[in-house]
Amino acid sequence: DIVMTQSPDSLAVSLGERATINCKSSQSLLSSSNNKNFLAWYQQKPGQPPKLLISWASSRESGVPDRFSGSGSGTDFTLTISSLQAEDVAVYYCQQYYNILYTFGQGTKLEIK
Amino acid sequence: EVHLLESGGALVQPGGSLRLSCAASGFTFSSHSMGWVRQAPAKGLEWVSSITDTFTTYYADSVKGRFTISRDNPKNTLYLQINSLRAEDTAVYYCGMSFYWGQGTLVTVSS
Numbered sequence: 001d002i003v004m005t006q007s008p009d010s011l012a013v014s015l016g017e018r019a020t021i022n023c024k025s026s027q028s029l030l031s032s033s034n035n036k037n038f039l040a041w042y043q044q045k046p047g048q049p050p051k052l053l054i055s056w057a058s059s060r061e062s063g064v065p066d067r068f069s070g071s072g073s074g075t076d077f078t079l080t081i082s083s084l085q086a087e088d089v090a091v092y093y094c095q096q097y098y099n100i101l102y103t104f105g106q107g108t109k110l111e112i113k
Numbered sequence: 114e115v116h117l118l119e120s121g122g123a124l125v126q127p128g129g130s131l132r133l134s135c136a137a138s139g140f141t142f143s144s145h146s147m148g149w150v151r152q153a154p155a156k157g158l159e160w161v162s163s164i165t166d167t168f169t170t171y172y173a174d175s176v177k178g179r180f181t182i183s184r185d186n187p188k189n190t191l192y193l194q195i196n197s198l199r200a201e202d203t204a205v206y207y208c209g210m211s212f213y214w215g216q217g218t219l220v221t222v223s224s
Contacts, residue, residue, distance in 0.1 A: 001160075040212035049205075050158070055212045093158060097211045101148040101171055104158040 002026050002096050012113040013078045019081040021108045023094035027046045027076045029057075032099070037081035038098035041070055044107075050093060054079065086112065115139040115213040119206060122218030129198050132216055135191040135208030143186040149193050150214070151204035161206070162193065176202075198222045 003026040025071060029038045038056035042050035052061050052077040053072035057077055067082045081088055092106040120131040133149070146212040148163035162182040163171045170182050193209050198220075205217040 049216050050214060052212055052214075094159070100148055100163040100165065100195065102148050102150060102160050102209065103164065104150070104160070107157045108212065 002029075002098060002103050003103050004094055004096055004103050006092075006094060006108050008108060009106065010109040010111065012111045013081075013084045014113045015086065016083050017113075019084050019110055021042075021070075021079045021092050021094075021110070023077040023079070023105050025075045025096055025098075028076050029077075029096050029098045037073050037077070037095055038073070038095065039070075039077050040095045041068075042093045042095065045090045045095065048098075051063070053092075061073075078081040083091075083110070084110075114219055115210070117208050117210070117213060117215035119208050119215045122206065122220045124131045124221045124223065126224050127198060127200060127222055129222070130194070130196045131198070133193040133195065133206055133208075133219060133220070135193075135215060137189045137191065137208075137210075137217075140210070142184075142189040143211040145210050147184060147208065147210050149191075149206055149208050150184065151202075151206045151220075152217075153201070153204040156204075159204075164191070195220070 005024045009021045039057040041054040044050045053064050058070045069080050071078050091107045091109050093107050118136045140224045146165045149161040154156050162191045164182045179197045183192045200222050203222045207217045
């Protein structure tokens with residue numbers, strides 16, 4: 001199985017400041033067939049299902065604010081929120097879909113400082 | 114647009130059984146591998162089982178021998194048969210493909 005490890009487990013950031021969440025996979029998620037990284041990021045608020053923010057490591061979903069961005073390749077990935085808003089308080093997960101044993105990171109809880 | 118709708122969740126007693134269903138639309142269901150993940154209360158997301166387009170199945174160790182994944186391609190539907198339910202199986206179960214996931218269905222195991 002591909003193990004996904006996020007850091008930190010929790011994060012407190014001031015409104016308007018940058019938030020950075022890291023995700024590391026136990027093996028490369030970069031496919032040689034299409035040169036894409038099979039990595040997605042999700043936001044989950046209490047009582048709701050996970051919401052897809054970013055796929056292919058850096059492709060933002062339609063309707064997702066542009067303050068959210070994804071970067072990285074291979075085994076190391078980052079989700080950045082450029083200017084934290086109150087509505088961004090949530091738990092964030094990364095997920096690999098390089099193989100169909102779809103594994104997720106343990107989650108990062110983002111709060112307002 | 115990919116759409117996945119789970120159903121079949123319920124309150125069941127320990128040792129009981131359930132069959133979860135996932136209705137898929139917006140893509141060629143028969144051509145894609147599918148999977149189930151679950152989320153226990155206040156916990157993270159855990160992969161449970163997957164099935165390829167050629168019907169090869171995979172299971173997490175925690176459910177092997179108790180859960181069975183299957184698919185009905187003409188009906189565009191994915192299933193998860195869950196037997197010998199335990200309290201620790203209490204969770205919201207999501208079906209999905211790649212990075213698309215449904216809204217989930219709640220399974221509660223309690224006497």
